[in-house]
Amino acid sequence: MQAYFFTEEHELFRQSLRDFLEKEVKPNIDQWEKDRETPRHIYKRFGEMGFLGIPYPEKYGGLDLDAMFSVVYTEEMTRMNSGGFFTSIGAHSGLALAHINGEGNDAQKEKYLTAGIKGELIGCLAITEPGGGSDVATLRTTAVRDGDHFIINGSKTFISNGVLSDYIIAAVRTGGKGAKGMSMVIIDRDTPGVSATKLEKLGWHASDTGEIAFDDVRIPVENLLGQENQGFFYIMQHFASERLGMALMGVSQARLAIDLALKYTAERKTFGRSINKFQVLRHRIAQLSSEVMMNRVFVYTLYQRFDKGDYIIKEAAMAKLVGTQLSDKVCYECMRMFGGYGYMESYPMARLLRDSQLGTIGGGTSEILCEIISKMMIDAKAYKAVV
Ligand SMILES: Cc1cc2nc3c(=O)[nH]c(=O)nc-3n(C[C@H](O)[C@H](O)[C@H](O)COP(=O)(O)OP(=O)(O)OC[C@H]3O[C@@H](n4cnc5c(N)ncnc54)[C@H](O)[C@@H]3O)c2cc1C
Incomplete structure (x- = not known):
């Protein structure tokens, strides 16, 4: 499955990003959570590593890489288990810079995109x-x-x-x-x-x-x-990639929850055996993992279509609708597998569960996504790209 969607280059990029995050981000996350912000210097480091410019043109210092590199980026960032950290960087590189790159003129790109990709100006x-x-x-x-x-x-x-x-x-x-x-x-x-x-x-x-x-x-x-x-139409246009990103974030959070639950249930013993021997928990993991896998594949294929220039308004709304709700469900079920420890701040599940909750609100609530999907399916409404 991994080899079906990702090339050797994607996996090399994953490894270098993972090494960087393990070394320079993970040891600091708890402090940034307490500080209620991600410090400016880390944007600079992301800029130096090239991570802020993955989809943007080389002319402005970007890497101009295909969309599956952005998938790798989101997956690895989510593994840090801090939606706040992810969003701090993402609101700058994925939202503000996307508008500058999409609609900005040359002078605006020279000023804001170039400095933004370096992590020197934050948007x-x-x-x-x-x-x-x-x-x-x-x-x-x-x-x-x-x-x-x-x-x-x-x-x-x-x-x-x-x-x-x-x-x-x-x-x-x-x-x-x-x-x-x-x-x-x-x-x-x-x-x-x-x-x-x-x-x-x-x-x-x-x-x-x-x-x-x-x-x-x-x-x-x-x-x-x-x-x-033309602002409204620009916003709607960018919503497709934002929603796709949030769908992937949801699915990645769910994967992280399952990975953590797999480890914990193998170690935790009750009634003389590991709790991963109890059929009810085994089946729950099997069920949740199956749902996550199916959503993951859907989201990957949407990224590939997005890369080819397909206008995927409806599908991105569907992916976010289902992916973020699935994340809430999986994080909750996996949190419960930790028993009382799941509720403790010193364990990862509490943060994962509360960070997941934003998925169904930001970038268009689930109700608004259902409105968009139903208008397209029932009223044959067409949302067209701004050219
Ligand atoms: C942590 C966080 C970070 C955010 N970051 C940003 C950001 O960087 N930039 C930015 O611009 N915004 C940001 N947002 C805002 C976010 O996009 C909005 O909160 C979201 O779009 C919902 O808008 P609202 O809060 O005004 O809710 P409302 O629009 O008031 O909705 C309230 C409730 O009514 C429901 N509702 C509304 N209309 C309908 C309808 N037609 N049919 C059925 N139900 C409906 C909604 O689904 C929701 O349940 C952020 C929000 C949070 C919480």
């Missing part, structure tokens, strides 16, 4: 607002044209890297109501009128999640990303 993507995240088209943050500037007012919430990042890729209203009046802009953190506060949350502890306020923030019109009033 975040700010779409969600206190008034609502699912209904993206109703966003209220305004960008009003004033000569060769936009003046921005409004607020964003639940933003990963919302406090620590150097710049914000923000969705703003530049036109009338609805989807057709939205644009994406780049706002440098040190622009007067930008402020942010950190939020406390259930999981993803090593990630800084922030609320950001814009109070008469003046940015030059050159900071418009892509075309004016």
